[in-house]
Amino acid sequence: MKLSHFGFTLPEELLAEFPAENRDESRLMVINRKEKTIEHKMFKDVIDYFDEGDVMVLNNTKVFPARLFGNKEKTGARIEVFLLRELNAEQRLWDVLVDPARKIRIGNKLYFGDDDSLVAEVIDNTTSRGRTLRFLYDGSYEEFRSKLTELGETPIPKFINREVTPEDADRYQTIYAKHEGAVAAPTAGLHFSKHLLKRLEIKGVDFAEVTLHVGLGTFNPVEVEDLSKHKMDSEEIIVSQEACDIVNNAKVNKKRICSVGTTSMRAIESTVSSQQTLNPYSGWTNKFIYPPYEFGIANCMITNFHLPKSTLLMTTAAFCGHDLLKEAYKQAIEEKYKFYTYGDAMLII
Structure with missing residues (x-):
């Protein structure tokens, strides 16, 4: 076939x-x-x-609420980060997709939350759209995961062309x-x-x-x-x-x-x-x-x-x-x- x-x-x-x-x-x-x-x-x-x-x-x-929205350091550009999989819990390393991908380089920092309470640094460009991020967070692992859940959004597919609702x-x-x-x-x-x-x-x-x-x-x-x-x-x-x-x-x-x-x-x-x-x-x-x-x-x-x-x-x-x-x-x-x-x-x- x-x-x-x-x-x-x-x-x-x-x-x-x-x-x-x-x-x-x-x-x-x-x-x-x-x-x-x-x-x-x-x-x-x-x-x-x-x-x-x-x-x-x-x-x-x-x-899990895998879609995050952050801002790039200096420019403040809005960047969507889609968490794919956790690579290392201790080091807070994640495989992610970023959009728009062309704006993100190794070494860039991204800030999440109204108070910038979560920061991530791009440490690897693994594929054309994929990246590896290291999240910089002072609290315990449980607090870090709780922060991801708090800031994340239900990852309904992009084909569904509407805003995410609480019902989702x-x-x-x-x-x-x-x-x-x-x-x-x-x-x-x-x-x-x-x-x-x-x-x-x-x-x-x-x-x-x-x-x-x-x-x-x-x-x-x-x-x-x-x-x-x-x-x-x-x-x-x-x-x-x-x-x-x-x-x-x-x-x-x-x-x-x-x-x-x-x-x-x-x-x-x-x-x-x-x-x-x-x-x-x-x-x-x-x-x-x-x-x-x-x-x-x-x-x-x-x-x-x-x-x-x-x-x-x-x-x-x-x-x-x-x-x-x-x-x-x-x-x-x-x-x-x-x-x-x-x-x-x-x-x-």
Whole structure:
């Protein structure tokens, strides 16, 4: 498969700017791969497709307020700093993106907060847009992290062309988020409400929690026609023994194992054994799933509607089948489904 197989025209008005009023009341397209059928439902109807002993694999990563706005020394120019990952906690070193990048050089100092209570110095230009910053802060590490949280903003994607609202701090986070480390939400999970999770639990559905700290690499554009040449940025994953036991038990019993999102899918596919069972793992993955691909664990998937030529679309096509997904997206556009982060959902069975 080539990059050009994943292009389509997405009307701008179908990019969701705001989430649905209630998490579980977004729309849900249900695709049956065997029957080649496409149904239109509400997200809360997802419960009708699961029975006792089925498993949902959830990514419990938590988004931190990764977007900061500071001012450059001397000129006072406004600079946006997007925190990507912590390199060294003791030295307060971070990999970041800066915008506008052309204005920032090694040695420049940036000031954050109305009282300039946080200062950072640029110590390395790692990539064309990337930088390494050292934050200069006198307090303890806990106070420093607290200051980052206080000054940071919820990092809703740039495609959502509006100001961040207080509501975003809650809605750009799954209700089961636990382990802070993501700079983008695992969006398929945003549709689950507390009420829906409780109903699934009562029905006997099990939940296996894994962690994949979503980085911006997931959203980096693919710039090569030959997909095998695309390199994903590494992201940290944790798959516990407990999650493996839940999944492997369901597999033995031939139950439905549903990956909630492409990030959960990448986490479990990064640590599948040759016997097609899930192994515990803590480390990094740069796995890129695109067609054709043989899935080892999940036999069902929940995901959002993705942008043209995105790695997320390619992963979904690998699971659904390219032609069936193409037809589903054609219908989604005709039926005016909402796309992207705050958009509607799809269940592939």
